[in-house]
Amino acid sequence: MAAMATVAKVVCCFVLVLGVANGQGLKVGFYQNTCPNAEAIVNDVMRTVFKEALSLAGPLLRMHFHDCFVRGCEASILLNSSTNTAEKDSPPNLSLRGYQVIDRVKAALEKKCPGIVSCADILAIVARDAVVATGGKFYNVETGRRDGNVSSLTETLTNLLPPTANITTLIAGFNAKGLSVKDLVVLSGGHTIGTSHCSSFSNRLYNFTGKNDADPSMDPNYVKVLKKRCKINDQTTLVEMDPGSFKTFDIKYFTLITKRRALFTSDEALLNNSVTKAYLTAQSKNGGSTFGDDFGVSMMNMGRISVITGSAGHIRKFCYKNN
Template sequence: MASSSSSSRTTILLLMAAAAASLLCLAQAEESPLKQDFYSETCPGVEELVRKELKKIFADDSTIRAGLLRLHFHDCFVRGCDASLMLDSHNGTAEKHADPNLTVRGYEVIEALKLKVEAECPLVVSCADLMTIAARDAVKFSDGPDYPVETGRRDGNISMAADAKRDLPPADGNVTVLTKYFAAKNLTMKDLVVLSGAHTLGVAHCPSFSGRVHNHTGAGDADPALDAGYLAKLNATCGPANVASVVPLDAATTDKFDLGYYQSVRGRKGLLGSDDALNHDSLMGAYVELMNNASSLDTFFQDFAVSMVKMGRVGVLTGEEGVIRESCTIFVD
């Protein structure tokens, strides 16, 4: 996008104004059945307990931070934020067995947190809330924003692979496709471009983007939108039959929550088709351009906090709905 154009400057100014009001918008958002400090009386100190445990876990494996962030996203987009992704099945029909979830990580971390919390507050804190808290702390321990989360979710007791196949946005989706998936969860185009910034952490397996590298149009060609030097690196790492290797989603800074992802996208180094899609919409492209200025980091942090809290409200079970699981992986009879 040409930053010199009058329309582009106007768009960016409008986005900056919207970003400055992000926290106010969150406070004025439609009333949620969730609230901050939901467990202040029933399990006081639970967030501090979780953070303490995660600090030790991250010291042993810093890569799991990205896994926990993705775990929360994949859970919320299927049946809402109800920890249904955590459930095991004996016949391969649960959400975690769907193709889009086969490389999701972090289940064992949530289960370990649940074990610690159950020892303090039996059958009080939901797995869904632990996933939400863990995602926030994964961002915080990656030098990202430390924002307040809402709690009060209860756990679902249904988990179907077919739901995950239907509801998770495709890695190669274009703007039109992605917008529809997000709109189905009451998330806007602004939420889409902001939450995509979570790709500043983590990696993708070769099959997630091999089509862009080896067979973009079905004629054995590469996506011309890819930077030539970056394409050469992808070719070197991911051959046509390579399914095991991984590539960082953020070509600039691989393990820090910052603006590197947007720099990669604007520099034609967005790894997934859904990353490059941001360049092909005027509003989202303007946001990407805005985020290519180091002074925009605070704006991104504020926007990300707002969109994460908003996503955390998707399809929640509260009150008498759902269950509280003793183990996050086991259905409640």
Template sequence: MALKNLLALVVLLGLVGVSVSVLDLDFYRHKCPDAEAIVRKITIQYVSHRPSLAAALLRMHFHDCFVRGCDASLLLKSANKDAERDAGPNLSVRGYEVVDAAKAALEKKCPGVVSCADVVALVARDAVIVIRGPWWPVPLGRRDGLISRASEANLPSPFLPIDALKKTFADKGLNTKDLVVLSGAHTIGISSCALVNVRIYNFTGNGDFDPSMNPSYVRALKKRCKPTDVGKSVDMDPGSVKKFDTHYFKAVAQKKGLFVSDSALLNDFETKSYIESQVGNAESSFNKDFSDSMVKLGMIEVLTGTNGEIRKKCAFVN
């Protein structure tokens, strides 16, 4: 009932580009009743051995949905290296092998039935569950896109200020609360020194660091990231990267956000208020809020009915 109420609310609010009414929690009940169980089994096998895949698969879902909607266009390969996955922001996306393994298992059981887009949505949810993060319902029935262009991969940049971030999310039908809640996924994320070095070594071109950052955090980052480091990884939630919790919001409140886009959340009344509400709150609403926002994310500009196709292999159109 809660999901139905959420879907009705989404319709009333006019969520951009979403075909809500044709996604269904029981979409595969007759044609592939074991679909979710198959995907969950494969996801558990991979993520239990490599827990860092949880953040990677969650990020994959986000990156896919923000470009042409949740249509698995991110998974398509191009001989000319000009597909979405070849765009700069997507070169560090990983976890394709999990989706491919789940899809292969589904094709053996129910050939030509379950879309890659639905698999991406399911593995993201199930991967988070493996690391004891929140569960959310995943309505199904998405179809796979036929087009994938690197030039269209205009994803939210980690260097964006708050107004630009809000607009980027609003363009996809996500509101300011969704922005701050989904940013909370950084609680399990990692990035690279390449994306933070300018911020800590030469922010204005005068050998300085971003003044919006906690000086003690800058010193810690400099120990991890030397000026010439580009490949070394760095935690996005210092001190709690292996646990899906509200610690990220505490870090941001202490001016320890890794990216400009993290720190920018303190520059808006609504996002700052949400952060403050989660810090030190024994009855945090974050898990429920995250679940609600993930349902909305998974419905962005979905293809349904006779649009798109059901790919046999996720990396190639049929």
């Protein structure tokens, strides 16, 4: 997801080739014959979860992004490692929450349809349910993914785009995954829900050029507000990405970007490209008239990245370990 708050490096040429989205073998209603109530089962669990903790919607949406951008949408983000070398152990992913929710969903599905629904598809469905639970528009989810069996901490560092990325890096990173410039700006809108640690943007407040200065492109009044919340070297405080609306899926974050009040350099960077700037400006002015539909399309595009289908991979019984 554009600017998923992570630490990363520019994608290398080798990854550019492997990361292209294809989506072959996916379709809406893949489980119609084998587990016809699969999405309903997921939704039943998630309604209970979000009733108890709607704040998990943002992290669960990010989890799907972070999974797809590393090795493709094959649930490698969920695997545990006894040596702390899996994707979830990487600095960019330490702030993710909700793994226990995925386990809860998987258990419910295994009870009704054992060995049928992949963890990769669960992530995609849960992400959609997170959007809907926070007021976003329902969209169809293609399913039919199978699970991978490898999870590498180091691969996150060459695939996840950092919050400090400029527009050139963002466009290249999305293009590497088969995603367009429009996908970039649309998916960045996912920052309308959730929170961020101060450490993901504190360089913009205190040491932007290495001279103890703030980012001059950020609204100076907003810098003052953020400094009250985030002290130097603060690693624990959470800040709403869309203040006052961080549990509502809307287009207010786009409005914040146009006012130069985005938390991340990578979101502010959307003002530095004619396509991305035109889109977020238009959505801000027209109340997000097409954003809901656009987000569903871009999520479907992202959900096709390097998927495993057919007889490849496997269906994990427990999402946190291989069979």
